[in-house]
Amino acid sequence: MTSKKPLKKLAKIYSGYAFRQAIEASTDGDRFVIQAKDINPNQYILNTNGLIKTDFVIPRSNSSLLNDDILLVSRGSGNSNFKSTIFKASDNKVVASATLIIIRVTSSIILPEYLTIFLNSSEGQNLISGLLSGSYIRVITLKNLEDFSVPVPPLDKQQRIISIYQNARRQDEIAERKSQIRKNIITKILKETMRSK
Numbered sequence: 001m002t003s004k005k006p007l008k009k010l011a012k013i014y015s016g017y018a019f020r021q022a023i024e025a026s027t028d029g030d031r032f033v034i035q036a037k038d039i040n041p042n043q044y045i046l047n048t049n050g051l052i053k054t055d056f057v058i059p060r061s062n063s064s065l066l067n068d069d070i071l072l073v074s075r076g077s078g079n080s081n082f083k084s085t086i087f088k089a090s091d092n093k094v095v096a097s098a099t100l101i102i103i104r105v106t107s108s109i110i111l112p113e114y115l116t117i118f119l120n121s122s123e124g125q126n127l128i129s130g131l132l133s134g135s136y137i138r139v140i141t142l143k144n145l146e147d148f149s150v151p152v153p154p155l156d157k158q159q160r161i162i163s164i165y166q167n168a169r170r171q172d173e174i175a176e177r178k179s180q181i182r183k184n185i186i187t188k189i190l191k192e193t194m195r196s197k
Contacts, residue, residue: 002153008146010107010115015142016074016096017063019056023097029055032091034065036073036099041083041120042169045071048091058095063102065094068112070103072119075139082128082140084119086112101140110150114158117165118150 007013023033032051058064065071065087072084084103087094096102105112118124131144153161 002151002157004149005107005110005152006146007103007148007150010105010110010150010152011070012062012104012106013142013145014062014102014104016098016100016102017058017061018098023052023054023056025052026055027053029053030093031056031058032094033097034071034087034094034100035097036075039071039073039083039085039100041081041085041116042172044086044088046088048089048094051094061095062104063095064092065089065096065102066092066104068105069096070105070112070116070119071096072101072103072140072145074099074101075134075137081125082119084116086116101142101145103145109155110152111155111158111162113162115150117161 017033023035031054032048033054034045034051038045038051067088067090069087070084071087073082076082103115105115119128127148128140131140131148132138133141133144152158
């Protein structure tokens with residue numbers, strides 16, 4: 001049976017780190033920063049590849065990520081999606097920026113993967129839209145998110161949902177690769193045709 005729980009009963013919720021100035025890349029830095037632009041709802045963050053590296057001194061805070069932390073984009077404009085993903089890396093020197101909210105699951109009755117799937121679903125996004133404040137730049141506040149109601153099915157059902165979702169993603173990836181191969185073949189044929197004239 002599926003019950004509903006406020007998010008604050010399932011997880012700790014933190015703001016990302018608010019930098020006082022623009023984040024500047026530095027090859028000498030020892031910290032990596034995840035920003036909203038790094039969030040892809042179809043891919044977990046498995047390592048620091050592609051993340052900005054900074055030498056900015058960041059004090060110890062809850063914005064330093066742990067394995068299985070969920071990252072939710074906290075602001076957007078127009079019809080922006082408030083997408084989320086999971087940090088699945090063991091690196092302990094990665095910080096979320098203030099454009100993200102960190103959801104750290106603390107309850108044994110919900111799986112981070114299931115919660116992320118729900119947040120990214122059309123139902124989850126519709127419910128999130130009811131939490132937003134602001135007119136042009138829309139923002140999710142931590143206070144509003146704490147009372148966000150999450151459907152929590154039994155763990156075996158959550159696991160089935162995760163498996164179905166992951167299988168669907170694999171099928172999508174295969175279809176995308178096939179489509180790209182077809183495009184490449186057509187491009188090659190057209191180039192050869194143009195050269196043969």
